[in-house]
Amino acid sequence: METLRILHTNDLHSHFENFPKIRRYLKKVQETALEDQVLTFDAGDFMDRSHPLSDATEGQANIRLMNDFGYDAITIGNNEGISNPHEVLERLFDQAKFPVILSNLLEEDGQRPAWAHDHLFLTTKKGTRIALVGLTAAYPMTYGPNHWQVKMLGETMDRVMADIKGQYDLLILVTHIGVRMDKWLAQHYPEISLIVGGHSHTLLAKGIKERQTWITQTGKWGYYVGDIELALDDDHHLLSIKPHTIPTSSLPEEEGDEAEIAKLYDLGQQMLENHKVAFLPEKFNQDKMAAVDVSLDAIADFAGTDLAMLSTGLFLTPFKSGVINQFDLQHALPHPMHVVRSTLLGRDLWRLVMEVEKNRHFLEHYPLVGMSFRGKIFGQVYYKGIKYDMLTRNVYVNGQLLDPAKEYEIAVLDHYVLIPFFPTLSIVGENKFLFPQFLREVVGDYLSKKYPIPKESDLIEESEEVGSSK
Template identity: 80%
Template sequence: METLRILHTNDLHSHFEHFPKIRRYLKQVQETAAADQVLTFDAGDFMDRSHPLSDATEGQANIRLMNDFHYDAITIGNNEGISNPHAVLERLFDHANFPVLLSNLREEDESWPAWANDYKIIKTKKGTRLALVGLTAAYPMTYGPNHWQIKMLGETMDRVLPEIAGQYDCLILLTHVGLRMDQWLAKHYPEIDLIVGGHSHTLLEKGVKEGRTWITQTDKWGNYVGDISLEIGDDHKIISIKPTTVPVADLPSQAGDEAEIAALYEEGQKMLQSRHVADLPEKFKDDKLAAIDVSLEAIADFAGTDLAMLSTGLFLTPFKGGLINQFDLQHALPHTMHVVRTTLLGRDLWRLVMEVEKNRHFLENYPLVGMSFRGKIFGQVYYRGIKYDPMTRNVFVNGQLLDPAEEYRIAVLDHYVLIPFFPTLAIVGENEFLFPQFLREVVGDYLGRKYPMKKEGEFIEERAERAEKRAENRGS
């Protein structure tokens, strides 16, 4: 008989505060387990650009830290595949010491990404053949504009399974598709023995079984580590699969953990603070509405529209007056959302405004989670170029009464297309997802053009003027 231990993580999202404990636990099991062999996997969304160090290094810091986890294979999530521009993902794994498995993503020309493997078949120390297949969430709406071809799950499995038929004893999927789609895969492809999953942030403390397939997932953010025991017979057939999860909070801390965690944050903070963006006038100091107004201008300019829409919950802090850097922007707008240019007939734009106004008070303090949102509440909606008269229910566009038959273009966010509160955007909107910049980069570029930083000579002259004014004030 053969025994295996499979350790696994998912949806770490750059929560480096858990990395020291996770690293020690993985190393301990990898080095001391009584099993014949230990394998370690990750099921995607390991990076999140709301952490300063991930943002500053475009994920390279994540790879550096994950190399210490000694993964045998990983797959990617939507945070790696969509939140990163195409070029960033192309070089993300240049220094990884683990293989990336991904069967359902290709380049625009149908070629395989240089950094990914279609699948992998490994042989254990006792000769059992394990087929490993990686799948990520299939979002053509957003992968397409980012210059990738995403393949549907069924289409991919129908291609891969015949290719690997007869080459394995045990079939394991690493998936970032969510529990519901994992259950669909298990139902439609019962030859799958084990799914190591992610994406839906589901805690399956002891796993769940769908038919003959075990499905595992470990919540999110490194709160848990998955630990699975497998028994395999001498004929290389699986006898048993026993999934468990280990709460990271229960693992012992060590001296130096807090200092390591703080150092990672400070490293990213310093890198971003060194990258200046704009020199803002004093009116921006502690004024969130000023930040919203200029951000509405920014996304409208980026999308080439007169109209725009944003919500206050996106802005975790106001902008400040004076020099603003990338850390300031990252702190204020941590979300990896993209601008969408939506074309609507006037009658549909009117309906969108009615949806906003109907939900306005409900959404003001509504707690929101997921879909790239990194704030706490949705907040109030503000428009650019649109006025609503609640007494008559009329909508005015750039001062003119809306024409039901005319086409209008409005800049919104992919977030608004995905959430359920404004269905008009998804149902009848002609939505163009604009890549590669995401929200804070769009805003930062616009601020840099509208409020450019002074040249060194101008700073010296300005300081001299201020000193002269102070001297005058003292004299008076």
């Protein structure tokens, strides 16, 4: 008889406020469990650049913190794979004390990344052979422009299953593909005993069983920790799997937790504040529309278009006048979104505008979740170069009536392509995803060119002039 215990996390998204409690729980179980062996996994999206320290360190702070969690293996999520430029992901795990398993992501030349294992074999203290396979969400539309090859799940699993055949007693998948696709895997690959999952932010408090496979997931942001008990007989045959989850809120808080959490945020803020971006005129002072207008110009300039579209919910705070730094931009625009240049025939551009106008009042206060959005509501949509006449339903482009047969290019965000409210973009748009800069980096680069920071002496003179005018 053999007993195993599997601890797991997923979709932590740099919510460091839960890290102290999670760390203590994992360590306590790892050190005191009565089971024969404890294994610990993470199922991706551990990093989110909406936290200033993750952004400032390009995820290295996350790796340092996770090294204390005692992971036996992790896989990556779309936040690590798509929200990071290619070169950042290449060096993300340089200091990691845990292996990364990832079967369906390759370099552009078809080689496996140096930091990833196609699969791993673990042998327990009592001789059970465990095969570990890692999978991430297969998004070719966004992985491709970021210079990765992402493989489809079925193609990958067919290959891996052939490679590992006869070499394991227990097959465990660590996946960042969501519950729906986890169920698909369970239906098509009955050899899988357990899936430790993520991506869909689904809380499976006691797991679910799909045919012969148990599927587990802990929701999001470290609100829960997964804890699974397994039993095997002396011949290494699986007898039982009993998943459950522990609410992080139920774990004891210790003196120093709040100070540790605050220190991580403050350190990231200080690092970002050291990088000055631009010197904005008075018109930007707490005026959200000024921020929207200049950001429309920024994405249009970046995409090389005359037209652009943005929504106000993206701007969590307005910009300010005077010196603006990377923290100001990160605080205002925390979303890991990329600009897309979409080419549409005039009749399809007209349809896109109709979709926007039809949904305008609904979206203004809509509490949008997911699709890289880090705000609270979608907000109002504003255009650059486009006017809509509500009475005639005519659309004007740069002052001219839209030509239904002419091609137009418009700068939008990958967010708008992915959400369901503007299907024209995803169905008929010829979409070019522009990597690697984020939205806020695109805006920051434009601001730095349009409103460069004056020399220090000029700033002193301006300050003196302001003082003497009072």
